[in-house]
Amino acid sequence: MNAYVGTATSRVDGRAKVTGAAKYAGEFAADGLAHGFVVAATIPRGRIARLDTSETLKVKGVLDVLTHAHRPPLADKDEAWKDEVAPEEGSPFRPLYDDSIKFNGQPIALVVAEDWETAKFAATLVRVDYQEEQSFATDLEAERSKGAEVKQLHKPRGDAARALAGASVRHEADYFVPTEHHNPMELFATTTVWDGNGRLTVYDKTQGVQNVHKFLCSVFGKKPDDIRVLSPYVGGAFGSGLRPQYQVVLATLAALALERSVRVGLTRQQMYGLGHRPATIERVGLGAKPDGTLDAVTHEATAVTSRYEDFSRNDTGWAEQLYKSPNSRFSHKLVRLDVSTPCDMRAPGAASGVCALECAMDELAVALKLDPIELRLKSYSDRDQSEDLPYTSKQLRECYARGAEAFGWSRRNPAPRSMRDGKELVGWGMATGVWEALQMPVAARIVLTANGHAEVSCAASDIGTGTYTIVAQVAADALGLPIENISVRLADSTLPQAPVEGGSWMAASSAHAVLGAAEDIRQDLARLASTMPASPLGGVDAADVILVDGTISKNGDKGRAVSIADAMRYGKLERLEKQKLNQFAEDKSHARNTHSAVFAEVKVDEQLGVIRVTRVVSAVAAGRILNTKTGRSQIMGGVVWGIGMALHEETVMDHRFGRIMNPNIAEYHIPVNADIHDIDVIFVEERDDRINRLGVKGLGEIGIVGVPAAIANAVYHATGKRIRRFPITLDKLLD
Amino acid sequence: MADAANQIPDRIPIDLVVNGVRRTLDLVPWTTLLDALRDHLELTGTKKGCDHGQCGACTVLVDGRRVNSCLTLAVMKDGAEITTIEGLASDGALHPLQQAFIDHDAFQCGYCTPGQICSAAGLLAEGHAKNADEIRELMSGNLCRCGGYPNIVAAIQQAMGRP
Numbered sequence: 001m002n003a004y005v006g007t008a009t010s011r012v013d014g015r016a017k018v019t020g021a022a023k024y025a026g027e028f029a030a031d032g033l034a035h036g037f038v039v040a041a042t043i044p045r046g047r048i049a050r051l052d053t054s055e056t057l058k059v060k061g062v063l064d065v066l067t068h069a070h071r072p073p074l075a076d077k078d079e080a081w082k083d084e085v086a087p088e089e090g091s092p093f094r095p096l097y098d099d100s101i102k103f104n105g106q107p108i109a110l111v112v113a114e115d116w117e118t119a120k121f122a123a124t125l126v127r128v129d130y131q132e133e134q135s136f137a138t139d140l141e142a143e144r145s146k147g148a149e150v151k152q153l154h155k156p157r158g159d160a161a162r163a164l165a166g167a168s169v170r171h172e173a174d175y176f177v178p179t180e181h182h183n184p185m186e187l188f189a190t191t192t193v194w195d196g197n198g199r200l201t202v203y204d205k206t207q208g209v210q211n212v213h214k215f216l217c218s219v220f221g222k223k224p225d226d227i228r229v230l231s232p233y234v235g236g237a238f239g240s241g242l243r244p245q246y247q248v249v250l251a252t253l254a255a256l257a258l259e260r261s262v263r264v265g266l267t268r269q270q271m272y273g274l275g276h277r278p279a280t281i282e283r284v285g286l287g288a289k290p291d292g293t294l295d296a297v298t299h300e301a302t303a304v305t306s307r308y309e310d311f312s313r314n315d316t317g318w319a320e321q322l323y324k325s326p327n328s329r330f331s332h333k334l335v336r337l338d339v340s341t342p343c344d345m346r347a348p349g350a351a352s353g354v355c356a357l358e359c360a361m362d363e364l365a366v367a368l369k370l371d372p373i374e375l376r377l378k379s380y381s382d383r384d385q386s387e388d389l390p391y392t393s394k395q396l397r398e399c400y401a402r403g404a405e406a407f408g409w410s411r412r413n414p415a416p417r418s419m420r421d422g423k424e425l426v427g428w429g430m431a432t433g434v435w436e437a438l439q440m441p442v443a444a445r446i447v448l449t450a451n452g453h454a455e456v457s458c459a460a461s462d463i464g465t466g467t468y469t470i471v472a473q474v475a476a477d478a479l480g481l482p483i484e485n486i487s488v489r490l491a492d493s494t495l496p497q498a499p500v501e502g503g504s505w506m507a508a509s510s511a512h513a514v515l516g517a518a519e520d521i522r523q524d525l526a527r528l529a530s531t532m533p534a535s536p537l538g539g540v541d542a543a544d545v546i547l548v549d550g551t552i553s554k555n556g557d558k559g560r561a562v563s564i565a566d567a568m569r570y571g572k573l574e575r576l577e578k579q580k581l582n583q584f585a586e587d588k589s590h591a592r593n594t595h596s597a598v599f600a601e602v603k604v605d606e607q608l609g610v611i612r613v614t615r616v617v618s619a620v621a622a623g624r625i626l627n628t629k630t631g632r633s634q635i636m637g638g639v640v641w642g643i644g645m646a647l648h649e650e651t652v653m654d655h656r657f658g659r660i661m662n663p664n665i666a667e668y669h670i671p672v673n674a675d676i677h678d679i680d681v682i683f684v685e686e687r688d689d690r691i692n693r694l695g696v697k698g699l700g701e702i703g704i705v706g707v708p709a710a711i712a713n714a715v716y717h718a719t720g721k722r723i724r725r726f727p728i729t730l731d732k733l734l735d
Numbered sequence: 736m737a738d739a740a741n742q743i744p745d746r747i748p749i750d751l752v753v754n755g756v757r758r759t760l761d762l763v764p765w766t767t768l769l770d771a772l773r774d775h776l777e778l779t780g781t782k783k784g785c786d787h788g789q790c791g792a793c794t795v796l797v798d799g800r801r802v803n804s805c806l807t808l809a810v811m812k813d814g815a816e817i818t819t820i821e822g823l824a825s826d827g828a829l830h831p832l833q834q835a836f837i838d839h840d841a842f843q844c845g846y847c848t849p850g851q852i853c854s855a856a857g858l859l860a861e862g863h864a865k866n867a868d869e870i871r872e873l874m875s876g877n878l879c880r881c882g883g884y885p886n887i888v889a890a891i892q893q894a895m896g897r898p
Binding site: 010011013014015016017018019020021022023024026027029059060061115116117118121182183184185186187233234235236237238265267268463464465466629630632633634636637638639640641664665666670671672673674676678679 | 786824876877885
């Protein structure tokens with residue numbers, strides 16, 4: 001039954017991607033395609049006093065300039081602008097809606113021309129006068145005291161303040177995580193194709209075509225059949241494509257205004273006006289008994305949001321659930337600033353919150369003179385501490401053991417500055433990672449044709465995560481067909497339902513939808529085959545029949561089989577179609593999480609402060625791994641992100657102007673090839689019969705969590721300097 | 736009458752030999768080679784990731800050398816031989832680099848991939864990279880946000896036939 005699931009199957013969309021055949025949102029052609037170029041605001045707060053487009057309109061080839069004062073109608077109720085992942089509180093941003101400026105980089109006009117070159121040039125001729133609001137704020141640290149408390153899910157345990165104050169060994173500190181931008185390689189773009197009579201086909205860069213579809217229908221007052229949204233390939237997103245972004249509104253607005261097809265592509269600089277990982281001050285307090293067991297854990301996160309929406313994520317819940325501690329208190333505060341609303345970015349909440357927690361644990365280990373792994377094992381919990389629930393599975397202990405062994409942790413000299421390689425100081429650090437194992441309602445359709453080919457379809461996106469491939473693997477195994485006979489269609493709003501691709505939930509969710517549809521196909525085929533004249537399956541119960549090697553067979557007896565083709569011919573079936581919504585047993589009595597243990601080696605040039613991450617071992621327990629090749633890539637990518645978060649990434653704001661100073665990928669540093677050395681990914685066996693039928697948990701986020709802390713802890717071990725302000729750049733080491 | 740300074744200047748006719756086929760274009764002078772390929776020749780395999788020469792997604796081979804096509808005006812390359820990702824496979828058979836990228840899962844979203852592969856083809860032709868460290872250094876003009884670097888290095892090593 002398992003020819004493909006669990007193997008290192010190469011991506012089924014690989015050929016399309018290496019030959020340039022894969023088409024992304026801004027690459028679809030259309031007759032008479034016009035091109036839009038965005039004009040963005042250059043102040044953080046105020047009003048548009050005058051917007052003069054007269055010079056722009058004189059340029060030959062310019063078709064129109066859309067502004068808040070000159071555009072087709074847009075919905076006026078907040079509800080119409082709330083997509084499926086919009087924050088509950090607030091009023092979503094509406095591009096070109098009115099004259100108010102809410103953040104620097106906000107789109108204020110769209111120049112539409114016959115070609116891109118003309119639109120880009122003509123956009124430079126738009127003249128804007130602002131009525132600037134002098135009181136604006138973009139600096140979290142300066143505004144920290146204005147944080148508004150977000151309601152907590154759980155009550156505090158014990159008396160954390162007293163326990164912390166009275167602890168024999170105590171550590172308390174602020175850790176600062178700056179604003180970060182996703183910077184997917186593909187620029188955000190939308191091609192809206194005018195199909196006539198107000199009907200539109202929208203190719204959009206998004207993680208959720210049905211989310212965008214519903215959003216566009218409500219924003220433009222369209223019927224579901226009027227709009228179709230597709231995103232067959234997405235050039236990375238990492239959370240930035242969860243909510244519909246403004247270019248999809250602008251392209252569609254222009255298509256409706258001009259009654260022709262329009263493409264709007266953002267520049268890299270303009271993408272810094274989209275969502276971001278919010279800058280956050282993470283204050284963590286840990287109190288321990290003399291033997292090193294935790295007695296108090298406190299974690300207070302103070303994060304940025306915009307003035308118009310309250311975006312908050314779970315930064316502190318990880319500290320709440322991970323370690324045993326009788327006393328604990330958690331809080332999350334939001335500071336509203338004149339910036340665009342933050343959004344999910346790879347492992348939102350956890351990447352920042354666990355970073356602080358695991359740095360703090362390292363500092364506590366140093367204070368206690370305990371090995372960092374030993375400290376974690378002393379307060380290891382087999383139950384989720386926030387809900388006091390057992391886990392469906394938790395092999396974190398094994399992650400520590402396997403990771404430590406592969407890394408060679410036992411050879412570590414605990415004293416800082418004790419290890420060297422020539423002129424470089426060597427540091428070894430470790431940290432724990434944790435994420436959720438979520439699953440969402442997803443439906444899949446399978447169409448099996450008599451020639452033994454199956455098409456599997458679902459509205460889910462593949463943002464590079466490997467959804468096409470795992471869907472094909474699961475279908476091939478469940479239908480007993482070679483993977484070459486499976487074709488997969490995804491990311492079309494007309495296909496069976498799927499939420500946005502995010503939160504690491506799509507692998508488990510889509511796999512079980514496919515499994516369900518295949519199960520219905522199997523039952524129909526079993527029934528059909530058993531009724532054939534002189535059927536070798538006569539009298540065999542349908543439950544005892546499997547699909548294997550293109551046949552319908554009695555389980556364990558390959559001699560009793562009918563070919564799928566023969567059965568379908570007998571039933572006069574050209575095709576057999578089944579659609580199924582996945583179903584997961586309701587289980588409120590268990591916690592569902594993935595875990596990891598991350599080990600990092602850094603080498604630091606003592607004179608120059610240059611830091612290199614020379615080795616990372618990530619030992620991950622995430623249930624069953626559907627595809628060891630694409631799964632390993634996901635973890636590796638997460639580790640690279642963690643290296644970026646630790647050492648490189650920071651969106652730098654000039655608070656005097658409320659403007660980002662490094663809105664490009666030369667000055668916003670992300671890891672390049674030469675920054676990345678050995679990354680060893682270990683999948684720790686974690687059998688989970690409870691979470692779902694296949695025992696799948698998902699891998700998209702867990703790879704990054706813990707990595708920044710492991711590196712920061714290694715930097716401390718190498719240099720004796722504790723840097724609590726990320727990223728750890730060489731100037732901070734030389735201070 | 737419209738301000739003359741705001742008017743688009745005359746288009747300039749150029750010839751490019753793209754993947755072995757001569758193509759004639761009339762372009763405004765500030766059209767980049769990247770936009771000429773993507774928008775005017777519908778060869779969208781070459782990607783735009785920054786338009787500023789910072790990411791390498793637009794890498795193509797011009798007369799055999801790897802260049803950032805976003806930093807190259809099309810009119811500067813009149814008469815040049817351009818090879819894009821669409822021209823690497825011959826008669827349906829993948830270029831060894833293309834196969835190696837699939838074998839080693841050297842991409843996830845696939846957006847930087849055409850640039851990575853064209854850049855790697857240029858790297859192999861240059862002959863300077865002898866080991867993994869040199870590959871890493873000489874491939875650092877091509878960003879991969881999915882973080883596929885170790886697999887990219889392994890794929891290039893396979894195509895080089897060296898460990």
